[in-house]
Amino acid sequence: MAQSARPLNVLIASDTYPPDVNGAGYFTHRLAEGLAERGHHVHVLCPSDEGDPYVTVNGAVTEHRLRSAPIPFQQHMRAALPLGMGGHITRLLGRLDPDVVHTQSHFTLSRSALRRARAVGIPVLLTNHFMPDNLYAHARVPRPMQRVAGAAAWRDMVRVAAEADHVTTPTPRAAELLREKGYAREVEAISCGIDLERFHPRPRDRARARLRFGLPDRDTVVFVGRLDEEKRIGDTVRALARIVPERDAQLVLAGTGQCEEELRALAAGLGVGDRVFFLGFVPDEDLPLVYAAADAFAIAGVAELQSIATLEAMSTGLPVVAADAMALPHLVEEGRNGFLFPPGDDALLAERLVTVLGPERSRFGAASREMALGHDHRRSLERFERVYESLRGRGTLRASSHRSLVA
Template sequence: MAQPTRALRVLIATDTYPPDVNGAGYFTHRLAEGMAGRGHQVHVVCPSERGAPYVAVNGAVTEHRLRSAPIPFQESMRAALPLGMGGHISRLLARMDPDVVHVQSHFTLSRSAQRRARAAGIPVVLTNHFMPDNLYAHAHLPSAVHGMAGALAWRDMVGVAAEADYVTTPTPRAAALLREKGFAGTVEDISCGIDLERFHPRPGDREAARSKFGLPERDTIVFVGRLDAEKRIDDTIRALAAVSGERDVQLALAGTGQREGELRALAAELGVADRVFFLGFVPDAELPLVYAAGDVFAIAGVAELQSIATLEAMSTGLPVVAADAMALPHLVEEGRNGFLFPAGDALHLADRLLTVLGSPRETLGAASREIAQRHDHHRSLARFEDVYRRLQGREPLRLRAEKVVAA
């Protein structure tokens, strides 16, 4: 008779975690809660959003919040302080004795957790959410040094990934990019996943959603995400100006960011300030209503390793118009659930928006929902669980390497 499979002990280390507002933080939160929901013992080590360290039990997940300080030029996030970090993580590993440590980046806290886990003989999984483009604006780096800074950042990331026992990324394109940057190991693409039950078609909520966010009754383009440079929302506003000459249309932007002032000024300059609605930060519980208020989702960014927001929009039944860049082409089947446009070409984006708004949107939206179902977060959780099981009891990379050298 087969013995029941015991619950796993999993330590997740991350440099960003809610209340931080970003895709990597949200994914890590869903991963932790999802694994705990599958009956595993899950602990998360992450920066304290208060500054002072503390431990809290949040549902079935235990959070170890390390002492932190504000990140320069990034008001919404904090970084764990290096002083004492390694010792704290080592003590946590000794008490918890996890089967696996899953780190979410190559930054300070995750890197320290990986190093300490390897020293303790514990297998490490690393998931890469990193794109240098997402850091340039926050670090206020001049464009002239982006190439050099990006190359150095990738070299650093690849070096850390090489020391992990297993590496995953959200999409096949993200895995290919990691290989292009010099990573020689195996990379498995595992979607970050979305909750298909939370984000589902809700035509009956459309009127109430628009009323809630103060949106007039007209064709509505929506975008959810940071209002930062790499998202290229200025392209979408320029496209709106071109489209509004032919259709009664508006743009709803849910999110905050460094470029909000510039985007407001651009909308005024183009004469569409009354058609661009800045919804600000929308609480997670209300996020499904943003998509319900829309007719099409537009994303012009060029640094998306997956784009959870696009998947949420698709799961809600929205057609998509997306830049033909990075992982976005994985989500758009041309003419079936939306269209791609050359990144940076606002007029082409406008033409694609007009095509969608003049098409049977229900058909396009139904195809979006069907494609999104491939990214069911239950499926993603099962794949991560399988990775953990495969590593459970396996000799970590450091010990295998030492034996090869000794031989």
């Protein structure tokens, strides 16, 4: 599809953005850069990574960083402070006069941007990346309170989403979940998308990649993502311990998180401490090499609304073994590009990994690549452009509202 006839002026509001390391922040960054590359005027409103507010131009994207403070229990992440936020956003909307505001959550910054934009007649698109399981980990919600907290969080999400002009989610399953939680209007599923040219099969780079990360030449299972509770990486460590008597295998974990020390202790206790490699934070430019070093990708989490990392692994040509939970079944066709397993069943996870590491691994991997082709990020950008175009000019109170609120 051709790009918009006239460049769009888009303000993207997100409560998380790089250097934060998570799927929502990563998607938002790539969306902003992709839109700018296609000739649109793109501004991002997000928390300051330094504390004090500032504005910077990063490539063709202008970042408006709001005053922030560290999130309790998550010192590597920051949240925008509510004091003065609404007025700041109103003034920014008056200066930028965006065609559309695209919010990435229902949290403080995104919610304020949504409501301030609607107040001045600017149409708003909301994309939901939220799952309560992620909230439990970050907010340290005690297990007995999680059900009540989750229900309250979903009610809040649905209330805020109902204020937007249009709502999207990364997958049909995520859209279905939002409807199950009480959202009554249309939800459009648009894949986060991946760069198929960056993440492609590169078997010739395997030896170099393993040397780069100090990995022995063994069957290698990889996971890329946060090492937090909802990712259930302990299941994969336990599966590795079951595999080792049968195969010379190892597990590579690329990411940081609250559970790293616990996972190290688990691996040592199971006798595979020397076969689990913690790469820590891996810069985005090095991620293709992480996948190139691997023979299979395993993901045991139960709170994935899409899983960009799984898509990247598939695009690189890796077989996938994934928990049969949330949106992951949309990425795995049993026996074609990999297998599913019941969450928590590390014995079946091990069995499935042995299968995909076997003689048919190339067939599984080729199928993964073929399936990933449907998630080209350029296609996702085109779909978001269509949504923006459909919303552009929809606000009927826009001119008078601007005059009254920014005067």
